[in-house]
Amino acid sequence: NAGVTQTPKFRVLKTGQSMTLLCAQDMNHEYMYWYRQDPGMGLRLIHYSVGEGTTAKGEVPDGYNVSRLKKQNFLLGLESAAPSQTSVYFCACRRPSVYEQYFGPGTRLTVT
Amino acid sequence: QQQVKQSPQSLIVQKGGIPIINCAYENTAFDYFPWYQQFPGKGPALLIAIRPDVSEKKEGRFTISFNKSAKQFSLHIMDSQPGDSATYFCAASINSGYNFNKFYFGSGTKLNVKP
Secondary structure, X not given: OOOEEEEOOEEEEOXXXXXXXXXXXXXXXXXXXXXXXXXXXXEEEEEEEEEOOEEEEOOOOOOEEEEOOOOOEEEEEEOOOOHHHOEEEEEEEEOOOOOXXXXXXXXXXXXX | OOOEEEEOOEEEEEOOOOOEEEEEEOOOOOOEEEEEEEOOXXXXXXXXXXXXXXXXXXXXXXXXXXXXXXXXXXXXXXXXXXXXXXXXXXXXXXXXXXXXXXXXXXXXEEEEXXX
């Protein structure tokens, strides 16, 4: 029972390159979230999903796209990476009836 | 504009001390206030949480004090230990429709408990 896993753990991109971050959960939770964590800013919501096939924008969605084709997976895409997207990205999931979020270990992304 | 303001940014206490971390909010629609603990290289993990109809909640050495009229809440760690050294985040949740809650996080407090 792995909980929430994120792939990759680290990545360095050049400006303009694209990549996809994968979040996978084996907890059978409906809701999934993508956050970014920056020093002195806490965690900020990028996109979220309330179920398979549905996604919605959070506080800071610009420059990111997401997809939830399967209930257990939530993908975060960067089409054209910018240095401002250098951050640590966390995925989380939770059940509708329970407020507790379960976080993955994070992906540290550097854009040069 | 940050929805939840957290202070201090960092805190150093001696073992056995009682560090206190404070958070403030403006939106009275927030309905759930969790605290998360994060160790280096790990994701945040829920530590303790409170709802606005309760003024205090204790779980082990961790206590949340909640002041609804002042729109403030705080985390107290009794008999702090070096193993409590971590970054702590407060958060607030709001129902965003379809029974879905968004969470707004404070900026974090890095706690160092010296032996």
